[in-house]
Amino acid sequence: MQDGLDFANASGPLGPAPLSHRHLSEIAWPGFAALLVAIAVLGCSKASSAPLGGGDAEGYEKLELRYEGGTGVSFPELAEDLGFLAPLRLNFVGSSISGPHNIQSVVTGDTDFGGAFNGAVIKLFAARAPIKAVIGYYGVDKETWSGFYVLDGSPIKSPRDLIGKKISVNTLGAHSEFILKEYLLRNGLSRDEVNQVTLVVIPPINGELALRQKQVDVATLGGILRDKAMERGGIHPLFTDHDLFGAFTAGSYVLTKEFIRENPRTARKFVEAVAKAIDWAQTTPRAEVIARFEKIVAGRGRNEEASALKYWRSTGVAGKGGLIAESEFQVWIDWLVRDGELKQGQVQLSELYTNEFNPFWKGGP
Structure with missing residues (x-):
């Protein structure tokens, strides 16, 4: 899945646009950034003031995580089905139209986590959106x-x-x-x-x-x-x-920095669960993974076409359990600097992403 979704339900076509998209980099992103920063304060406040599902179970600050999904089975959904996410639970609030939209919904407080291509994460972060990438979730390898x-x-x-x-x-x-x-x-x-x-x-x-x-x-x-x-x-x-590019992790899930600050145990539990689900899919025979996906789709009642699941080949995730490599962000930062969309030093990697919640970091399990 690229940018997290296959977008079978997206509307379009929206018409042609030149590849440079100067209107996006020079007009839409700065203007939209200001809007996001303003909305984020209200959105995150709304989400934190009345956390869905309450809290307290085993000390977790927030028990229900809202997200936008798509076709197929995402790793958070797999983590929930495998029992890695409990006592946290997911709340599907609808389908997303794209990775950039998916992570913008996190900033506005409409969802608690979302994922997109790392280049899109960088651009939103550079536009002063208060997000942090916490785990890789899709990528490219010889199978995917x-x-x-x-x-x-x-x-x-x-x-x-x-x-x-x-x-x-x-x-x-x-x-x-x-x-x-x-x-x-x-x-x-x-x-x-x-x-x-x-x-x-x-x-x-x-x-x-x-x-x-x-x-x-x-x-x-x-x-x-x-x-x-x-x-x-x-x-x-x-x-x-x-x-x-060969094999590389291409996209990451993000949380807002406010979410991490106010819900540290929930944030860690979410990343740990997704990491274990990714590792399970990386190390389990393909037929068994597909069978699990089919079970999940059959049980959630979204009127989906399950036959597509047999075409799943691999996670495409390069790092064990979704660990993020510095190069997987640095390559796109360098690219955006060369393209004139970022200034040298504008994005600090230490502020952009973290592996600290991933149990496989520094030789974990």
């Missing part, structure tokens, strides 16, 4: 990856062929945009040439159809959507995120 697909026979053969073309992505300012832009810059395109590549926001479930109908020239596909598209044939990858 996303590709940028073209039709067989397409004239697009190289990075330069993408100039003037349209590429579908699930959301702006997240995993797919960063990977694509890195691919173009790494292969010698100038900033002006990169700006001539157009991103079109399309729900991933519609990406293959948009490609086959030639509404876009390239479609971003991963997971079950990629595998089913490949089964139907007629497409092939131009490049993949694994081609560029």
